[in-house]
């Protein structure tokens with residue numbers, strides 16, 4: 001609650017700052033410039049560099065989101081089975097929060113940077129270790145983070161479009177959804193992301209593989225809130241302008257999209273501007289994180305892929321800042337958010353869920369279904385279905401029977417008054433074709449319940 005309040009206050013501060021800035025005044029830092037359109041601009045921070053004042057001066061001035069570069073990975077947080085160590089993670093977290101920044105957690109379930117004990121496990125003991133790891137780490141950071149990269153890099157490079165072989169994959173194909181369900185139950189307040197590289201080019205098989213997984217997760221109610229596009233661009237994996245199509249098509253599935261580890265070999269100013277504009281063009285692109293502060297801090301320092309060289313801003317820095325300053329005032333006013341031909345926008349033809357009431361002509365109906373439950377909480381999916389006419393905007397209402405309360409809700413906007421819940425559509429899912437449907441979901445505290453819901457459309 002405290003964190004939510006703090007974030008709320010920060011949001012207000014940001015709003016005040018923007019409103020007192022003359023309309024044509026440009027922001028002078030990346031974070032402030034991104035905030036003008038409701039986005040963030042972040043960087044990876046390495047705990048080992050926090051003693052370097054040149055580094056912290058730039059990092060503190062320019063960025064308002066932080067990803068620990070290595071400090072929240074499995075080898076760092078659970079060096080021995082069942083023994084958690086958050087000393088380095090907390091160093092980065094505390095530096096970020098004490099300087100007014102938010103934090104993306106990176107990462108919980110990954111084939112890389114596993115501690116030796118985890119590398120040697122397989123089968124059901126590894127599966128259990130993964131679940132225990134997610135629970136242990138998320139409990140420590142519960143309510144404190146903006147997002148978690150729950151699963152990292154689970155798809156194979158190349159043309160298969162399938163999963164990467166790993167000890168986690170060999171525990172069974174459902175390991176990713178188990179990770180996400182575990183994560184939602186462990187901390188319903190944080191956005192849950194799938195994060196990968198080489199999924200920026202819409203024509204690549206790996207991109208399609210991840211897209212199909214997210215589509216499947218959304219259709220089955222597996223909790224996923226966001227997809228992170230690492231965006232390590234280089235000669236072998238070059239930027240392509242269809243990245244915008246990729247971001248649009250994933251967003252149309254009902255997830256947020258984030259650029260999570262951006263670096264570009266040679267740091268072309270033009271390419272940095274193009275990537276920035278791609279994010280700005282997609283309302284659900286929440287923000288951009290570059291993978292390090294200065295070239296010398298990069299995991300690929302020989303590629304000079306970042307925005308600073310020593311204390312100096314590179315041409316790419318100016319290109320990004322200008323692009324951010326040229327954006328409209330809010331995500332919904334961002335430039336050229338052209339509609340994408342996404343399969344998810346086609347209406348569902350399967351009215352399989354039995355509505356609690358027959359849809360009136362021009363009206364809509366809503367059905368609540370329990371997806372998952374655990375001691376003290378549950379997850380539900382609500383299907384909103386249009387009647388014989390198309391719906392343009394909807395409102396779903398219900399009353400909790402016995403003290404339940406929503407902890408996190410996605411694909412809708414919630415307002416609650418006592419036991420009465422009202423949910424209205426987001427900008428992207430208000431329009432439903434005649435006979436079609438859309439869904440939103442939530443997690444809640446209390447005993448699982450499926451009260452009768454009403455649906456109205458203007």
Ligand code: G3I
Pocket residue numbers: 069070112113152197230261299
């Ligand atoms: O801390 C030890 C140090 O004690 C030792 O002397 C030294 C000798 O090699 O290694 C140091 O650890 C290194 C660590 O970075 C901290 O600098 C590891 O060897 C090195 O492998 C590790 O590299 C990290 C890499 O992930 C490992 O997969 C990079 O810093 C980090 O930037 C990189 O980040 C990944 C993302 O998590 C996922 N996406 C790709 C991205 C780039 O590879």
